[in-house]
Amino acid sequence: MLRVMKVTVVQHPLLQHKLTLMRDRETGVKEFRELASEISMLLAYEAMRDLETEPVRLHTPIAEADLPMLSGKKLALVAILRAGLVMTDAVVRLVPAAKIGHLGMYRDPETLEPVAYYSKLPHDIAERRVFLTDPMLATGGSAVAAIDTLKAAGAQSIKLMTILAVPEGIRRVQDAHPDVEIVTAAVDERLNDHGYIVPGLGDAGDRIYGTK
Ligand SMILES: O=P(O)(O)OC[C@H]1O[C@H](OP(=O)(O)OP(=O)(O)O)[C@H](O)[C@@H]1O
Numbered sequence: 269m270l271r272v273m274k275v276t277v278v279q280h281p282l283l284q285h286k287l288t289l290m291r292d293r294e295t296g297v298k299e300f301r302e303l304a305s306e307i308s309m310l311l312a313y314e315a316m317r318d319l320e321t322e323p324v325r326l327h328t329p330i331a332e333a334d335l336p337m338l339s340g341k342k343l344a345l346v347a348i349l350r351a352g353l354v355m356t357d358a359v360v361r362l363v364p365a366a367k368i369g370h371l372g373m374y375r376d377p378e379t380l381e382p383v384a385y386y387s388k389l390p391h392d393i394a395e396r397r398v399f400l401t402d403p404m405l406a407t408g409g410s411a412v413a414a415i416d417t418l419k420a421a422g423a424q425s426i427k428l429m430t431i432l433a434v435p436e437g438i439r440r441v442q443d444a445h446p447d448v449e450i451v452t453a454a455v456d457e458r459l460n461d462h463g464y465i466v467p468g469l470g471d472a473g474d475r476i477y478g479t480k
C-alpha cells in the first residue's frame with residue numbers, strides 16, 4: 269500500500285487482479301458490475317481502517333471477555349449517480365447501519381463540467397463520517413461539486429472512494445478540499461482529449477448499466 273499525502277492507493281494483488289478484469293473491454297455488464305462491487309468492498313476495508321472501536325464485555329461460549337465493537341461517529345455512504353451507486357450498494361453490506369445519500373450529476377460532454385440534477389442526503393449528515401463513492405475521478409469536477417454539496421449540508425468528515433483516478437483529478441480535489449482523503453485502487457496516467465482516463469476502463473456508468 270502506497271500513501272502519498274492524503275491519497276491511499278490500495279495495491280493488494282486481489283484487488284489489482286479484479287481491476288485488470290474490469291479494464292478489459294471484453295468484460296460484459298454482469299461481470300463488470302460484480303467486479304465493481306467486490307473492489308468497492310475491498311476499498312472500504314482500507315478506507316474504514318481508522319473507524320473507532322471500544323471494548324464491549326460479553327460471553328463467548330467459553331469465557332467472558334472485553335471485545336471490540338464499532339463506536340464513535342455513525343456513518344453515511346453517499347453515491348455520485350449513476351456509477352457510484354454500485355459502490356454504496358456493495359459497501360452497505362459491510363456497514364448495514366449506515367445511512368445512504370444520493371447526488372445526481374453528469375458530466376457535460378462538451379465542457380466536461382458536472383451538471384447536478386438530484387440531491388438527497390441524510391438530515392444528520394453533520395454528525396456522520398461520510399464516505400463518498402464514485403468509480404471515476406477524472407477532471408475532478410464531479411467530486412469537487414459533490415464535496416461542495418456535502419459541506420454545504422454540514423458534513424465535516426469526508427473520504428472519497430474511487431476505483432480509478434488521475435493526477436489531475438486528485439490535484440483538483442486536494443486544491444479545493446485539502447481535508448478530504450482519497451482512497452483509490454489505481455492512479456492512471458492521464459486524461460485523453462475527451463476527458464476519459466487513459467488507460468482507464470471506459471465509461472463506468474455505461475459499463476455498469478449497459479447503456480452503450
Ligand atoms: O472527474 P470528472 O471529470 O467529473 O468525471 C467523472 C465523472 O464522470 C462519470 O460520470 P458521468 O458524467 O459519465 O455520469 P453517469 O454516471 O450518469 O454515467 C463518473 O462516474 C464521474 O461521476
Ligand SMILES: O=c1cc[nH]c(=O)[nH]1
Nearest residue numbers: 406464465470471472
Ligand atoms: O474515463 C472516464 C472518465 C470519466 N467518466 C468515466 O466514466 N470514465
Ligand SMILES: [Mg+2]
Nearest residue numbers: 471472473474
Ligand atoms: Mg457516464
